[in-house]
Amino acid sequence: MDGILRFLAHSGFANATPGHLLMILVGLLFIYMAIRYEYEPLLLIPIGFGILIGNTPLIEHAGIALGLHEEGSILHFLYLGLLNGIFPSLVFLGIGAMTDFSTLIANPKLILLGAAAQLGIFMTYIGAITLGFNNLESAAIGIIGAANGPSAIFLASKLAPHLMASIVIAVYFYMALIPVIQPPIMRLLTTKEERMIKMTPPRAVSKYEKVLFPIVALLITGFIAPASLSLLGMLFLGNLLKESMVTKRLADTAKNGLHDIVTILLGVTVGATTQATTFLTAQSLYIFVLGAVAFMLSTAGGILFAKFMNIFLAKENKINPLIGAAGVSAMPESANVVQREGLKADPNNHLIMHAMAPNVSGMIGAAIAAGIIIGFLR
Amino acid sequence: MIDKLLPIDFSAIGTNHLALAVSCYVVVFLSLFLLSLVFGVLPKLRVRKLRKKMQTAGDEANSALAGTMVSGEVSAAIGLALSMYFEELHDQESAILTMRKVGKSYSPWNSKIYNVINFNRFQR
Numbered sequence: 001m002d003g004i005l006r007f008l009a010h011s012g013f014a015n016a017t018p019g020h021l022l023m024i025l026v027g028l029l030f031i032y033m034a035i036r037y038e039y040e041p042l043l044l045i046p047i048g049f050g051i052l053i054g055n056t057p058l059i060e061h062a063g064i065a066l067g068l069h070e071e072g073s074i075l076h077f078l079y080l081g082l083l084n085g086i087f088p089s090l091v092f093l094g095i096g097a098m099t100d101f102s103t104l105i106a107n108p109k110l111i112l113l114g115a116a117a118q119l120g121i122f123m124t125y126i127g128a129i130t131l132g133f134n135n136l137e138s139a140a141i142g143i144i145g146a147a148n149g150p151s152a153i154f155l156a157s158k159l160a161p162h163l164m165a166s167i168v169i170a171v172y173f174y175m176a177l178i179p180v181i182q183p184p185i186m187r188l189l190t191t192k193e194e195r196m197i198k199m200t201p202p203r204a205v206s207k208y209e210k211v212l213f214p215i216v217a218l219l220i221t222g223f224i225a226p227a228s229l230s231l232l233g234m235l236f237l238g239n240l241l242k243e244s245m246v247t248k249r250l251a252d253t254a255k256n257g258l259h260d261i262v263t264i265l266l267g268v269t270v271g272a273t274t275q276a277t278t279f280l281t282a283q284s285l286y287i288f289v290l291g292a293v294a295f296m297l298s299t300a301g302g303i304l305f306a307k308f309m310n311i312f313l314a315k316e317n318k319i320n321p322l323i324g325a326a327g328v329s330a331m332p333e334s335a336n337v338v339q340r341e342g343l344k345a346d347p348n349n350h351l352i353m354h355a356m357a358p359n360v361s362g363m364i365g366a367a368i369a370a371g372i373i374i375g376f377l378r
Numbered sequence: 379m380i381d382k383l384l385p386i387d388f389s390a391i392g393t394n395h396l397a398l399a400v401s402c403y404v405v406v407f408l409s410l411f412l413l414s415l416v417f418g419v420l421p422k423l424r425v426r427k428l429r430k431k432m433q434t435a436g437d438e439a440n441s442a443l444a445g446t447m448v449s450g451e452v453s454a455a456i457g458l459a460l461s462m463y464f465e466e467l468h469d470q471e472s473a474i475l476t477m478r479k480v481g482k483s484y485s486p487w488n489s490k491i492y493n494v495i496n497f498n499r500f501q502r
Contacts, residue, residue: 122399
């Protein structure tokens with residue numbers, strides 16, 4: 001009889017709270033968005049399913065090592081991958097092996113758009129201070145503006161691990177909503193003529209430049225922000241594996257098998273961290289509001305800086321300001337959004353090649369920003 | 379309206395917060411600017427080096443030909459010959475048509491004898 005009672009006490013029905021049910025609905029919403037609208041399905045399905053796993057009601061600390069925060073449980077081992085920054089670094093390795101920096105090398109001035117689009121990070125940091133978050137928490141929340149999951153996990157784990165779930169979920173949620181968030185801002189801040197600007201095609205980039213880029217970029221960024229080395233080191237290592245053309249096997253593993261494994265583990269673990277007991281707080285709500293503002297500000301920062309650059313550029317070198325929006329590093333979704341908006345203004349104007357430059361630069365900028373913030377605050 | 383919804387306190391913003399935000403943003407900008415500067419200059423250096431290399435190679439070729447004097451008529455004749463050669467150049471085709479034979483190895487799965495619908499058999 002004791003066994004039956006114990007079994008019933010351990011069952012989900014006995015431990016369910018309205019919070020658990022609400023979070024299960026959130027997980028189902030993520031899965032629905034991924035399958036129905038194909039919004040970042042590679043991320044939203046593992047995260048959505050992780051939310052279901054993390055919010056299946058169970059008794060924690062009953063000696064059976066099940067919960068995320070219980071030492072010895074499988075979920076806890078996976079959580080350590082987040083907490084110690086292992087997953088973000090490995091994701092960056094895969095991204096590096098997938099990324100072609102040619103467009104950025106061909107037109108280096110577009111790198112600045114990636115820097116400008118980090119505006120949301122620092123404005124949101126100030127916004128979070130006004131909402132009563134402390135300095136470290138505010139900086140961790142600000143990184144949502146970078147629209148870069150690995151950087152957000154990395155910074156949140158170092159500065160505010162207790163807010164990591166809300167921050168990371170906000171980043172991935174808004175990244176999935178990029179096609180909804182960005183277009184109105186792009187149209188608001190640009191004229192039809194500006195959206196129709198045709199940019200000169202990028203020049204061909206030699207292998208010599210492609211091989212040199214990850215090495216030089218690592219040295220420059222590493223010397224300035226050594227705290228971001230675990231991210232940028234892996235990013236540029238992955239890129240060198242790809243561009244050197246002599247480590248094809250390693251590059252293939254980094255961008256296919258390894259990246260897929262880490263994406264699954266990262267998604268499920270991030271989802272599982274959103275346990276109703278710790279996630280459903282007023283702070284999470286504020287973080288979601290700040291996250292939306294951060295994305296908008298970063299998008300605006302990139303677009304406005306592109307317009308500013310146009311003041312100094314010759315007519316034939318003008319930049320289509322839409323590509324500034326791709327400075328938020330949601331790759332490649334923001335570049336796709338730029339392409340779609342460009343085609344709406346002029347069906348013959350293909351901007352995706354140009355938009356990839358600020359897009360990859362934004363990714364580098366996000367990691368540098370994370371490193372610099374750690375350098376300032378730790 | 380939003381200040382009623384959210385407990386916003388602007389007095390919480392200190393100069394240290396503003397200084398941190400601005401200086402971090404500036405450093406991000408500077409580091410990416412440095413990167414763009416390096417990759418803006420690098421191709422120019424490479425082109426200059428390449429030009430120098432070509433010039434050196436050209437000088438060497440000139441010094442080898444220093445003793446030989448080519449007159450204007452000879453140059454014109456060579457030019458005309460080259461022009462005629464390139465103008466009359468056509469793509470030559472072999473005019474051989476090749477039909478690739480597709481070998482089908484026998485398998486009961488693609489045999490006509492084993493077709494489910496075999497009208498000829500019924501007609502007989």
